[in-house]
Amino acid sequence: MALTHLASGFLVKLIAGFDDTMTRIPIVANLTKTKKGRIIFSIGIFLAVTVSIIIAFLFGSIIKAFPYSKYISSALILIIAISIYFELLTKKEKKVLEKKVKKIKPLSVKRFFRLILIGFITGIATIIDDTIVYAGLFIGSISDSFYSIAGIFLGTMLQLTVIIYFSGQFSKIKHKKEITTIGLIILAILIFLEII
Secondary structure: OHHHHHHHHHHHHHHHHHHHHHHHHHHHHHHOOOHHHHHHHHHHHHHHHHHHHHHHHHHHHHHHOOOOHHHHHHHHHHHHHHHHHOOOOHHHHHHHHHHHHHHOOOOOHHHHHHHHHHHHHHHHHHHHHHHHHHHHHHOOOHHHHHHHHHHHHHHHHHHHHHHHHOHHHHOOOOOHHHHHHHHHHHHHHHHHOOOO
16 A cells, blocks of 8 residues: 555556656756756755645645545546646746746856755746645655655655756657546546545
């Protein structure tokens, strides 16, 4: 059972965060040309994911108090999937991020605190929709939720590894929003059917 929740958290992070990873890759490329700089930037993103998990856990606790919480969670994920496909949320946030990045000059490694802060702000801006998706993992028991959290962190580490080492290859992937939308719809169905 623990492995199921761990895998659920991992898969949810990969599916929900796919579009975010693709958004962050050009930002990282614009800010830093070194691996060390990308690692520092990734620390900020990791902190943003941590904040998002805390908010999602609290939100999941609220959803859990309602009857038919699985159906509510599935409906919210479907709404997020639709908003991603039609770029109802992401289009605006991408424009805001692009404007901010254009104003930022490349940073040296010595000024890593600023790079962490930029990573954190970028993470928060791109992870807002994921918070609602994560909440669907936290409508079960507290022990199950901790395994889900561990899975989310494992997925986060994989995505940060992609940003640090393979950003060039992944930036060439096409149909990003379609992949994310289909993944979220599958996720909503799995939650609706109480498979995860």
